[in-house]
Structure formats: C-alpha cells, structure tokens
Amino acid sequence: MACFTRSMAFCRSGSQPWRISYRHLSSSPTNKPCIGIRREESSVWERRAPLAPHHVRTLTRDGFQVVIQPSTRRAYSMFEYIDAGAELSEDLSVADVILGVKAMPVECLEMLSNKTVAFFSHTIKAQESSMPLLDGCIEKNVRILDYEKILAESGQRIVAFGHFAGTAGMINILHGVGLRLLALGFHTPLMHIGGAHNYSSTSAAKAAIANVGREIQYGLMPKSMHPLTFVFSGNGNVSRGAQEVFKQLPVQWIQPKDLEAVAKSGDNRRFYGCIVDRFDHLYRTEGGGYNDEEFLEFPERYSSNFVEKVAPHMSVLMNGIYWTPAHARLLTKQNIYPLLQKRGPVHHGLGGMPSRLLAIGDISCDLGGSIEFITRSTTLDNMFEIYDAESDNYTTDFSSDGILYMSIDNLPAQLPREATDFFGDQLLAFVPELARADWSKSLDDVQISSSLKDAMITYDKSLTPGYKYIDDLRAAQD
Structure with a gap:
C-alpha cells in the first residue's frame, strides 16, 4: 500500500502560507486491526467525518491502525488526524472496515470490493436514487453496515446525527421565515438570523438568536401580524434539537388544544411552541383508543386528524417524525390546499399574510412521505422553495403564493465539527469489534454484537434476511 505521512519539514513559497510537505513511504500491512476513514464526496458542503481526531487518538493508543483519505474540506484538518496517529492514504485497501458518513459514488466501489463499509446508505426504503449503489455493492461484495439501523433493544437509534439535524434545521427555518415575511411586506427581527453554516458553533448561533429574542420581547414584531405558532x-x-434552539427566543409552550385560542389572540412579543406527539393526532381507524405498542407494530391501523386539529392554527411546522408507507400522513396534497386559502390580515396593501401557515421545516426529509407534497429536496446552496398547492408547482420566488419549505438531507453538515464529535462519541464503542471481526465467516458466525448484525444490509453478494423486503418494494415500484 502506498501511504503518506507528514514530513517534519515545512515549506514556504514566496508569500504563500505555510503548507504541509509530504514524503512518500512504502509500507506493508501491520498486524494491527486497521480502520479506514473515507473522504466525503457527496456534496461540497459535506465537511463531517465519522470520527474526530480525539476518537482516532483513542483507537491508535488502543493498538489500532487508522488510515484516512486526504481531504482539505473536512472541518477537522489533516494535521489534526495525523497528530492523533492516523496515516494518510488514497488507498484504503489495507483497512478491515471503512467508515464514512454519506453514501459514496458508485464508481468508488471498485476499490472497496470485498470490504465492510459503514455509512448512511439510504436504501432501506428502496429509495430509487440509491438502488444503483445497492446493486453495485451486491455485485462487488461490499458489505453495507447502515448506521440508521444500529438500534437498541427499544428500537431507538444508537448512532445518529438527528440532534444536529434538528439544531441546524431550526436555525435555517427561522432564517427562512424572516426572508419570507420580508417578501410579504414585513420587516421582523428574524432578518438578523442567518443560515446555520454562518455561525462558528451552535453556541454562537444560539447567542445571535437570543439577541433576536430580546428584540421580539421589546415588541419589534409588526403589530399587524398574527402571533406565530411553531x-x-x-x-x-x-x-x-430544534426545540433547544427555539428556546433561545421568548417562548410560551402550549398544548395542542390551546393552539386555536393562541392563534387568534396571542401576544406578538413572544412565539408559541407546541409539541404534537403520536397520541395527540393518531386514532385507531376501526375504533378504540390509541395504543403505542400496537401502533409501533401495526401503524397501518391508525389514521391522523392532524390536518383538522393542529394544522389550521400553526404558522410553522418542524417535522421530525419517522415515516413509512404504512404510516398516516400529516399533510397531503389534497388537505393542504384549503389551509393555504385561509388568508391572514392585509393592511392597506402594505403587507399581507397569504395564509396562517407560513413554513415547513421537513427535517426528516422523507420525500413524498409524511408531508406528501414535499417530493424534492432543497439543498444547502438553495435551502428553500415555495410550494403552490393550487398549481402544484414549486418556485424560489419568496413573494409568490404558497408555503415555504426546507427539506435538506445533510443538515448536520452545517455544524460539522460539533456533529462529528457527537456522532463519533456514539460510533466509537462499535469500532473495535468491527475492526477485529473475521468477515470471511458467515454473518451468523461473525463475532459482532446483534445490533451490528441487524444493521448489515448486504453480505456475501446478497441482501441479508432482514432486508429481503427491499426486493419486494422495488418490484412494487416497477
């Protein structure tokens, strides 16, 4: 394997800043279990890594070899990984297991043949865009371990970026609502909030939002606007994660039953927050009360009255629920249309609310899922679109009729260092057993925890038994 390691010498060319100089080494595999870390290539915004330098330091001190692909885009620099004991190499063939964050391009599979690769594969719902990657992994015998399916006995995900998706999503939607209101004729303190990537850290973003909160408390929201309910x-x-950011504002938390009254007569010197859980809107279609255990096992038995009880009185929806085709939708194309016809106050042509419902932050990003009309992702380059229910069209014109929405599938990339730290803290406990595993054995005989076995999507050029259903989903799509 061709490896690179940091030279002790530094170079300077004219007025160029100090740069690392590398020397090429020829190295042979060691007897140490080896972990590879991929360079992320899915997006120019993707600056996360599955492990931070301090996680690498822990592994190298515990007798593991860590090889990392070079990248100047990561939020943590190559310097920091090298200082933690990692080696740099384009070639990860020496690694026993290779860790990434997002799915790699199909063309990268050639170098990963017969390897175990951990990442978010986005294949478990037979997502059409991910099927070429799944087919390529089966053909090349790339064993997929999907972080999304590493679960505790309770069914809760163990290794996830969800908290930071909520954090970044809430920052972004406050920014977007400020822009939307301005386009509708209202200057608000929300105009002082930027996108999440504009802040060096979560704490910096929270401090900025808290300053905006003080302006709201001072009465600087337009008097002609109705109160905002989130x-x-x-x-x-x-x-x-979203609530944690929202709490930096002057907030009054209310129950779903109070939404209608607050929407009519609330105080513009605060925002209103309302958590809507499953039992607040789901009901058994054939009669009977809500039962959580039954719902988790048989979600298809339940319908939702979200559109009747909650949606008419909300200004902003932050959607963070898990959804499959067996689950009832919160909003459909049919029931969203009447909501957008309920116009808010218009004052002398100087500013008008096209409807009470201003925006949706679809943090879950299940396209065509719990929010049926969100069928296309937005991106960190273009975070928002307006959906016009009447024409069933999408636009980036913030002054047009419709509802602003955000549906970004890599939100934590806006807070890359903190997200990497948080994710790596969860993943690190599983890395040693992955690196020591004998992948030449059958999956039943591999010495890894049941949580990891259950997260293996492919093995021995085939879908594992727990994921054979993907073939059925694909057949149904044809």
Whole structure:
C-alpha cells in the first residue's frame, strides 16, 4: 500500500502560507486491526467525518491502525488526524472496515470490493436514487453496515446525527421565515438570523438568536401580524434539537388544544411552541383508543386528524417524525390546499399574510412521505422553495403564493465539527469489534454484537434476511 505521512519539514513559497510537505513511504500491512476513514464526496458542503481526531487518538493508543483519505474540506484538518496517529492514504485497501458518513459514488466501489463499509446508505426504503449503489455493492461484495439501523433493544437509534439535524434545521427555518415575511411586506427581527453554516458553533448561533429574542420581547414584531405558532411533530432527538434552539427566543409552550385560542389572540412579543406527539393526532381507524405498542407494530391501523386539529392554527411546522408507507400522513396534497386559502390580515396593501401557515421545516426529509407534497429536496446552496398547492408547482420566488419549505438531507453538515464529535462519541464503542471481526465467516458466525448484525444490509453478494423486503418494494415500484 502506498501511504503518506507528514514530513517534519515545512515549506514556504514566496508569500504563500505555510503548507504541509509530504514524503512518500512504502509500507506493508501491520498486524494491527486497521480502520479506514473515507473522504466525503457527496456534496461540497459535506465537511463531517465519522470520527474526530480525539476518537482516532483513542483507537491508535488502543493498538489500532487508522488510515484516512486526504481531504482539505473536512472541518477537522489533516494535521489534526495525523497528530492523533492516523496515516494518510488514497488507498484504503489495507483497512478491515471503512467508515464514512454519506453514501459514496458508485464508481468508488471498485476499490472497496470485498470490504465492510459503514455509512448512511439510504436504501432501506428502496429509495430509487440509491438502488444503483445497492446493486453495485451486491455485485462487488461490499458489505453495507447502515448506521440508521444500529438500534437498541427499544428500537431507538444508537448512532445518529438527528440532534444536529434538528439544531441546524431550526436555525435555517427561522432564517427562512424572516426572508419570507420580508417578501410579504414585513420587516421582523428574524432578518438578523442567518443560515446555520454562518455561525462558528451552535453556541454562537444560539447567542445571535437570543439577541433576536430580546428584540421580539421589546415588541419589534409588526403589530399587524398574527402571533406565530411553531408546531414540533414528534419529540425525539430531531425535535429536541430544534426545540433547544427555539428556546433561545421568548417562548410560551402550549398544548395542542390551546393552539386555536393562541392563534387568534396571542401576544406578538413572544412565539408559541407546541409539541404534537403520536397520541395527540393518531386514532385507531376501526375504533378504540390509541395504543403505542400496537401502533409501533401495526401503524397501518391508525389514521391522523392532524390536518383538522393542529394544522389550521400553526404558522410553522418542524417535522421530525419517522415515516413509512404504512404510516398516516400529516399533510397531503389534497388537505393542504384549503389551509393555504385561509388568508391572514392585509393592511392597506402594505403587507399581507397569504395564509396562517407560513413554513415547513421537513427535517426528516422523507420525500413524498409524511408531508406528501414535499417530493424534492432543497439543498444547502438553495435551502428553500415555495410550494403552490393550487398549481402544484414549486418556485424560489419568496413573494409568490404558497408555503415555504426546507427539506435538506445533510443538515448536520452545517455544524460539522460539533456533529462529528457527537456522532463519533456514539460510533466509537462499535469500532473495535468491527475492526477485529473475521468477515470471511458467515454473518451468523461473525463475532459482532446483534445490533451490528441487524444493521448489515448486504453480505456475501446478497441482501441479508432482514432486508429481503427491499426486493419486494422495488418490484412494487416497477
């Protein structure tokens, strides 16, 4: 394997800043279990890594070899990984297991043949865009371990970025609502909030939002606007990350039953927050009360009255729920249309709210899922679109009729260092057993925990038994 390691010498060319100089070494595999870390190539915004330098330091001190592909885009520099004991190499063939964050391009599979690769594969719902990658992994015998399916006995995800998706998503939607209101004729303190990537850290973003909160308390929201109500669907990691940011504003938390009254007569010197959990809107279609255990096992038995009880009284929806085709939708193309016809106050042509419902932050990013009309992702380059229910069209014109939405599938990339630290803290416990595993054995005989075995999507050029259903989903799509 051709490896690179940092030279002790530095070079300077004219007025160029100090740069690392590398010397080429020829090295043979060691007897140490080896972990590879991929360079992320899915997006120019992707600056995360599965492990931070301090995680690498722990592994190298515990007798593991860590090889990392060079990248100047990572939020943590190559310097920091090398100082932690990692080696730099384009070639990861020496690694026993290779860690990434997002799915790699199909053309990268050639160098990963017969390897175990851990990443978010986005294949478990037979997502059409990810099927070429799944087919390529099966053909090349690339064993996929999907972080999304590393679960505790309770079914809760163990290794996830969800908290930071909620954090970044909430910052972004406050920014977007400020822009939307300005386009509708209202200057608000929300104009002082930028996108999440504009802040060096979560704490810097929270400080800026707290300053905006003081302006709201001082009465600087336009008097002609109705009070803003924010609904958080679900109360898991994603929702709690969003709530943590929202709490920097002057907030009054209310119950779903209070939404209608607050929407009519609330105080513009505060925002209203409402958490809507499963039991608040789901009901058994054939009668009977809500039962959580039954719902988790048989979600298809339940319908939702979200559109009747909650949606007419909300200004912003932060959607953080898990959804499959067996689950009831929160909003459909049919029931969103009447909501957008309920126009808010218009004052002398100087500013008008096209409807109470201003925006949706679809943090879950299940396209065509719990929010049926969100069928296309937005990006960190273009974070928002307006959906016009009447024409069933999308636009980037913030002054047009419709609802602003954000549906970005890599939100934590806006807070890359903190997200990497958080994710690596969870992943690190599993890395040693992955690196020591004998992948030449059958999956039943590999000495890894059941949580990891259950997260293996492919093995021995085939879908594993727990994921054979993907073939059925694909057949149904044809």
